[in-house]
Amino acid sequence: MKRLSYDVLEEQGYEGYLLKEGPERVLQFGEGNFLRAFADYFIDIANEKAGFQGKVCIVQPISNGLSDAVNEQEGLCTIYLRGYENGEKVSRKRIISSINRAINPYEDYREFLKCAANPDLRYMISNTTEAGISFDGTNKYEDTPPDNFPAKLTRFLHERYLIFGEEKGKGFVILSCELIDHNGDELKRCVKEYIKLWGLEEGFLSWLERENTFCSTMVDRIVTGYPASEISDLEKENGYEDRLIDTGEIFAIWVIEGPEWLREELPFEKAGLPVIVCEDCSPYKNRKVRILNGVQTGMVLASYLSGYNIARYCLDDPVIMGYMERMVYEEIIPALDLPEEEKLSFAKETFERLANPFIDHKLLAISLNTTSKWKARDLPSVKSFYEKFGKLPSNLVFSFAAYLAFYHCSRLDDGHMVGLRGEEEYFVNDDREVLEFFMEHKDDTVPQLVQAVCSNEKMWGEDLTKLGDFALMAEVYLNRIYEVGMHAAMEMLSS
Template identity: 35%
Template sequence: MKLSEASHPRQEKHPERILQFGTGVLLRGLCDFLIDKANKDGFFKGSAVVVKSMPGGIEVFNEQDNLYTVCVRGVKSGENISKNVVCETISRVLAASTQWEEILKTAENPNMDVVISNTTEVGLKYIKESSEGIPASFPGKLTAWLLRRFKTGLPGVIIIPTELVVDNGDVLKDLILRQIEDQNLSGEFKSWIENETNFCNSLVDRIVPGKPAEDELQEIYKELGYEDHLLTKSEVYALWAIQGNEDVRKRLSFEKADDGIVVAKDITQYRELKLRMLNAPHTLMCGLCFLADFETVKEALNNDIIEKFTSNLMLSELAPAVSPKVDPKVVQRYGREIIDRFRNPYLDHKWHSITFQYTMKIQMRTIPLLTRYYEVFGNVPHYFARGVAAYLLFMKAVKTENGKYYGEHNGENYILNDDQAAWYFEAWKCNDAKELTKKALSNTDFWGMDLCSLDGFEDAVATHLRNMMMIGVKEVISALNVFA
């Protein structure tokens, strides 16, 4: 039996109040999960229309009547937590490529009050759009949707992007205003955007690795009594921090449902902690651990050498480089908590999945820490340098097939899900650690600066990369006495 309204009738059907861009596990396992809780507790009573860029994958939502299960697993206050929640937040999933007019019609719904997005960091970029046809970019699509709402004479909405970009609400607003200017849209519409539409900076923090491995999945199906092809696992910890005033808080009534939802005037601390102390180490460790033959995060953190390496990276190099606006004691405490979250025995978070858009993640999540570290200490952070060296080695594309690029490890190919894979395919033809390091670190298009200008960093990365190529990544990680 498959999960559906026949097997699991909805507790209550709610009017559509949310437009959501993205169907990924983070939105479904955190934001939609928390809204579902609010609905069931009687605080919000609204469902979400979800926009998917392409039609592929919509069938499974339709087959399950847009229901799915979140399996929450972990430890909280010394207690093992294991619960399964059927989420009822999503009302419809529409494909922008084939159902664009239907998506625009949702703007005419007076109940619509909130827009949520997670299109990854790549989604928050400018693409010149035409006022005709279906916009290519997320900001272009949102501009068209807001324009339809404006022309309908309805009030503005609260827009909450959750992409991991600093001041993501401000960034998205600037992109919308640029679309308005370049498309020669009216001054009245621009004024409506500036004065009636709230763009809220936000931060989401929950490890949601997605569907379990097949053997575990079958065990869960037996426990549940039904199959769910949208099922996902998540950790217990959940945080959705939204920057907004009292009016925003009142309108986002789902805040009352869970302590993990925070609406505050300033979310800098939440953002810096998560971005620099969870995402940055994830990014610096993913290639390193993958090439050291660890498949999952928990597997790696249960290894004494990796655990020590990660602790030193986080607490000795990353923590001191976090914004001075955040109390150092809070940073250290959060860092130790993150290491415990990484060890969560119930989650199988694959390192390879974290390498998605690896180059962009290095740039956005870690380079600010690197430059700050140099400002504070003026020397090379060697754990950091090893993470960058492993990134360069991971990006060694050895073949291309059907427009995709592949690296090779232990005789097997792995896919490079990175917009810069083609660049590395050409750059790595030199097959020389020193030459490749110089080419990559000096690429200002990647990093927004020449990383070779940081005293000693180029030499350190090149040395670590050469050693990884000669003796292996795991062996280089093990050489902790280098830093004594």
């Protein structure tokens, strides 16, 4: 079977949209599944629907990567987006032609720097993992290349400045997609640290500030990647081999903190794409964290101890689904300060995403580091609800009791706590300090355990025993879980 290429598609009589040639307008640090099914997909749609007419040049961020595969397929890759949309099961296939080529700077550093001379280059996109945006003082200007991403970026920006000098319009719009708060601001801070470390000229620093726009962004799309279990059937159906075939969910949103002029210059909105350019990402991030992440963290441990292993199957259980709906619609949404229609629309999309029949999210995988997740995702909703209504939200407090039940284990084994679901053992994965704390309290009675955990200010940033009757409610629910079982205790919440 032939590898995917423009010639193969021509031989097949492919009639879908393709942009075979165009100027490289985007430099992208990262060639992984997420960016191909997210940013490169968006750019492909903008090329077709809004006349963006731009190609992407990928820079491989680490020494081992997919540059060869990208170039062997002339930048082409097949994307499948699948899930529920407005209650309907949907599967969409698109061949992405927005990528032009990939460069491995560890093998051809000169070609990487040569891109700085391209007058059409205007945008930079990065997704180099959460650890990618950091400052490492061991990186040097003369490294070929520096290992650190912000160091590579600084060296490239300086090359641009050396080529074009003070000429206006030759700076970049830099869109950071790493999953950290204020990612664009943090990336800019690291670049300025390298300018200082390397003793680069004041004129370059002035040009950086004047001609370049570092945008913090929030990205959201579950990308499930290479469909190994389906690949034979998909390649047979397509009639070509594709080493970069990628899968993800239908839902997506890209919120970009940027100036108003960016909405016109970067025509995502014109193309009908779910991209929002605004002054502050915080409301959108808060909506995602409170509703989507909040209900996911709030249901996962109770669902696992009720006998389930995969997230989407939990939504077929009327008891668990009712618990989740009450949590979202009666507790999280009423305490969230956003437009009502926007909250309800996002909640509807949340349940469609969680029920996606193409994604098997393992509950134990989602349970990783629940302590910090519950603190960031669910505790703020508990406090907001209490402040607004003068009472505590029962379903969210129950999720805390489920957390206590899940973490109340008997032994440590090779860095994991071991718990029991019936006769079946399971591992609890969290920070070492959390696991050691629970081990210290493994023989506590229910009142002792609740008191110890709730009053652990290092864990929660505050003493939860002072939050109204929170500790008392958690104790009642935990006793009930032990008396009647998790599923029955959850069902009693609705009565």
